[in-house]
Amino acid sequence: xxxxxxxxxxxxxxxxxxxxxxxxxxxxxxxxxxxxxxxxxxxxxxxxxxxxxxxxxxxxxxxxxxxxxxxxxxxxxxxxxxxxxxxxxxxxxxxxxxxxxxxxxxxxxxxxxxxxxxxxxxxxxxxxxxxxxx
Amino acid sequence: xxxxxxxxxxxxxxxxxxxxxxxxxxxxxxxxxxxxxxxxxxxxxxxxxxxxxxxxxxxxxxxxxxxxxxxxxxxxxxxxxxxxxxxxxxxxxxxxxxxxxxxxxxxxxxxxxxxxxxxxxxxxxxxxxxxxxx
DNA sequence: GTTCTTGCAAAATATTTGCAAGACG
DNA sequence: CGTCTTGCAAATATTTTGCAAGAAC
Numbered sequence: 001x002x003x004x005x006x007x008x009x010x011x012x013x014x015x016x017x018x019x020x021x022x023x024x025x026x027x028x029x030x031x032x033x034x035x036x037x038x039x040x041x042x043x044x045x046x047x048x049x050x051x052x053x054x055x056x057x058x059x060x061x062x063x064x065x066x067x068x069x070x071x072x073x074x075x076x077x078x079x080x081x082x083x084x085x086x087x088x089x090x091x092x093x094x095x096x097x098x099x100x101x102x103x104x105x106x107x108x109x110x111x112x113x114x115x116x117x118x119x120x121x122x123x124x125x126x127x128x129x130x131x132x133x134x
Numbered sequence: 135x136x137x138x139x140x141x142x143x144x145x146x147x148x149x150x151x152x153x154x155x156x157x158x159x160x161x162x163x164x165x166x167x168x169x170x171x172x173x174x175x176x177x178x179x180x181x182x183x184x185x186x187x188x189x190x191x192x193x194x195x196x197x198x199x200x201x202x203x204x205x206x207x208x209x210x211x212x213x214x215x216x217x218x219x220x221x222x223x224x225x226x227x228x229x230x231x232x233x234x235x236x237x238x239x240x241x242x243x244x245x246x247x248x249x250x251x252x253x254x255x256x257x258x259x260x261x262x263x264x265x266x267x268x
Numbered sequence: 269g270t271t272c273t274t275g276c277a278a279a280a281t282a283t284t285t286g287c288a289a290g291a292c293g
Numbered sequence: 294c295g296t297c298t299t300g301c302a303a304a305t306a307t308t309t310t311g312c313a314a315g316a317a318c
Contacts, residue, residue, distance in 0.1 A: 013272065013317055034307085046275050051308060053273090067203050070283065071306070088243060093252065104243045109222060109256075112237065114263025118227065122243075123255045129248025147292055147297065168282085180300050185283060187298090204308065205281075 006081060010060040017045050018053050022062070022077075031066050031074035031089065031098035066091075066098055068123060074098045088122040094131035140215060144194040151179050152187050156196070156211075165200050165208035165223065165232035200232055202257060208232045222256040228265035 003022035007014050024040045025032060032040075034050055054075060057063040064078040068091045076098075079086050088104040091097075106122050137156035141148050158174045159166060166174075168184055188209060191197040198212040202225045210232075213220050222238040225231075240256050 015273065015317075017274080047307090048276080048309080049274055056273095065203075067201050069199075069201050070204065070207070073204070073307080090245070090249065101243075101245075103246065109235075109238045109258060111224070111235075111258070111260070112263070114266050115224065115260060116266065117258050117260040119259040121255075121257045121259070123257075124243060124245070124251050125253040125255070126245070126249060126251040129246070132248050132250065149292075149298065151299080181282090182284080182301080183299055190298095207282080 001082070006062055010062055012056065012060060015053075016043055017049055018057065020045075021050070021053055021057065021075075025063065025075060025077055028076075029100070031064075031076040031100065033072070033074055037075070066121065066123065068098065068125070072096060072098075076100055086120070088124055090128065091123055091125045092128035092131055093125055094127050094134075097128070099128065135216070140196055144196055146190065146194060149187075150177055151183055152191065154179075155184070155187055155191065155209075159197065159209060159211055162210075163233075165198075165210035165234065167206070167208055171209070200255065200257065202232065202259070206230060206232075210234055220254070222258055224262065225257055225259045226262035226265055227259055228261050228268075231262070233262065 003019040003026065004014055006022055007018055012018065020041045020043055021037055024037050034047070034054070038045070038047075038050060054063060054065070058065050061078050062081055063075050066074045066076060066089050068074070072091070084102060086106045086108070088101045088106055090099045090101050092099070101124070104122075106120055108117065108120050111117055137153040137160065138148055140156055141152055146152065154175045154177055155171055158171050168181070168188070172179070172181075172184060188197060188199070192199050195212050196215055197209050200208045200210060200223050202208070206225070210223075218236060220240045220242070222235045222240055224233045224235050226233070235258070238256075240254055242251065242254050245251055
């Protein structure tokens with residue numbers, strides 16, 4: 001599935017900014033920050049436009065936002081878009097990267113009566129195998 | 135266990151700011167933001183001091199920081215301090231509150247060889263039972 | 269042509285840092 | 294008394310908002 005298809009399927013207008021964001025994210029095996037995405041992107045868009053695009057894409061459940069902390073927000077394709085399993089995210093405290101751990105599926109927890117879950121996020125913080133050896 | 139004891143046990147100096155923060159948090163059944171804590175606190179401390187205190191308390195694994203997003207960061211007593219189980223957190227998208235779900239224990243996931251986990255955070259976003267009825 | 273999206277400028281908010289004064293042990 | 298903590302001022306960074314011009318359908 002390519003960016004244009006994804007947008008159409010979700011009834012969003014095809015704009016070059018949205019297509020570009022999706023293209024970059026879909027090629028990446030890690031979750032990316034706004035800065036990383038902007039650097040990889042040919043077109044030079046305003047940051048405002050980026051944030052609005054992210055918001056739109058997140059609301060349509062195309063992108064998934066992973067918030068590690070104030071300075072570490074990342075975006076990844078929502079697993080459902082590729083019919084992948086809902087998975088945990090690993091944040092490496094040494095290299096600051098967020099990796100999708102598809103081998104660690106997220107069990108959606110059973111909540112007490114009266115609660116509704118819309119989303120479940122699992123973030124594991126630690127040190128990745130690249131940084132381990134240093 | 136009271137705030138002063140907790141500080142001593144972790145070899146931290148007893149200051150009124152730290153004691154106050156711990157006092158407020160330990161009485162609360164929900165995770166609290168910096169603003170909420172400051173409002174409940176008698177003494178009038180600088181925000182800088184708060185942030186530094188949070189950092190110290192978090193590094194000593196007394197407090198636990200729950201980051202829902204940019205504008206929703208909360209603090210709670212680390213479960214280990216009260217020998218409670220590591221648990222999931224529920225963020226209500228309607229009332230913006232974070233509740234510790236002690237009935238939902240967090241299973242520390244098995245990572246691939248080479249990875250080390252320091253911390254596992256589970257955040258469930260949805261609507262709580264109070265906001266459900268409205 | 270109507271509606272949604274973009275860019276620009278400006279504002280809101282959370283958080284961090286340096287440094288001198290003050291408190292803890 | 295030496296070391297850690299506080300308050301103040303200022304800086305950093307992300308994110309949001311209003312508004313007019315431009316693009317998608």
